[in-house]
Amino acid sequence: MVNIHLCQPDATKSCAACCGIYNYVENTRPALARRFAYRGSLMAKVRAGTLTLDEYRSAVRHREDGRRIFKTIYSCEFAGFVDESRQRVGCMLHPMVTGGCDMRDVSFYGRDICDGHFCPSYQKLATNEALCVLSCIDDWYLYGSVITDIDFVKSFFRLVQDRLGEEVSPEALKAVPGLARILQNYFSLKVDWPFRDTAKPRFGKYYFVGEEYAVDRIDYERLGADIPPYDSIFLSLSSSFAAKDELDRATATIDNLLKGFCHEYERSHREHH
Numbered sequence: 001m002v003n004i005h006l007c008q009p010d011a012t013k014s015c016a017a018c019c020g021i022y023n024y025v026e027n028t029r030p031a032l033a034r035r036f037a038y039r040g041s042l043m044a045k046v047r048a049g050t051l052t053l054d055e056y057r058s059a060v061r062h063r064e065d066g067r068r069i070f071k072t073i074y075s076c077e078f079a080g081f082v083d084e085s086r087q088r089v090g091c092m093l094h095p096m097v098t099g100g101c102d103m104r105d106v107s108f109y110g111r112d113i114c115d116g117h118f119c120p121s122y123q124k125l126a127t128n129e130a131l132c133v134l135s136c137i138d139d140w141y142l143y144g145s146v147i148t149d150i151d152f153v154k155s156f157f158r159l160v161q162d163r164l165g166e167e168v169s170p171e172a173l174k175a176v177p178g179l180a181r182i183l184q185n186y187f188s189l190k191v192d193w194p195f196r197d198t199a200k201p202r203f204g205k206y207y208f209v210g211e212e213y214a215v216d217r218i219d220y221e222r223l224g225a226d227i228p229p230y231d232s233i234f235l236s237l238s239s240s241f242a243a244k245d246e247l248d249r250a251t252a253t254i255d256n257l258l259k260g261f262c263h264e265y266e267r268s269h270r271e272h273h
């Protein structure tokens, strides 16, 4: 259980995953940034009194590509950039953004649901895990995909903490830039993993067929391999391996990051004690 505000942790990043921003078929960073820039220009007119919220809604519906990956999950038209510098995403109807007036009642979920929602990351992540994510990522797109993928975060810490024999300290990450960089490289795999399965719509280990979703399974037997220790990471990265050599390359990538992290962590500890 974490006592940190994971949704809007600081000025450099935030998350709006539960408002459905990654659920658009067009969910790359540039596509979402374009969408949010358009919504921002419309919302400025609403604030100036030259557009009503109904007209806002209608403009978004007609102008944007509304196709969703998982149709059962709503993608809210009021999610967008919530700061001038476009570093944070969130709810444009929230009182912190409107300057005091809570307008979330007009939304699909309504104010009470929006206000009371805390995703499972709040329950499942350990405080040190969350603090390490916060100290390494300063980009809304990557942050939202990482902080909501509990398996991806926890697998890393489980594997390195087993090797180190202790909990990874967020202070160590702050003190040793090399450590933070390795962790950042691991998290960045969420956006630049070369073995991503593009054949079907996916969020991490889940894939979707119409209204249904299922958890993927990698057929290691077909590749002539045993289930590797990084299976949960490969699933979080929506992996698909055409042949054994791809699996070997993927394993080596994760291996190098974990070993590099442990090596650097132990070295910095020796220097400080």
Ligand code: SF4
Pocket (backbone or CB within 6 Å): 006, 007, 008, 015, 016, 017, 018, 019, 117, 118, 119, 120, 121, 147, 148
């Ligand atoms: S997915 Fe979780 S961290 Fe992200 S905005 Fe929703 S409740 Fe907050």
Ligand code: SF4
Pocket (backbone or CB within 6 Å): 018, 019, 076, 077, 078, 079, 080, 090, 091, 092, 093, 094, 104, 107, 108, 109, 110, 114
């Ligand atoms: S109204 Fe609710 S679902 Fe929509 S952006 Fe705001 S918090 Fe998210």
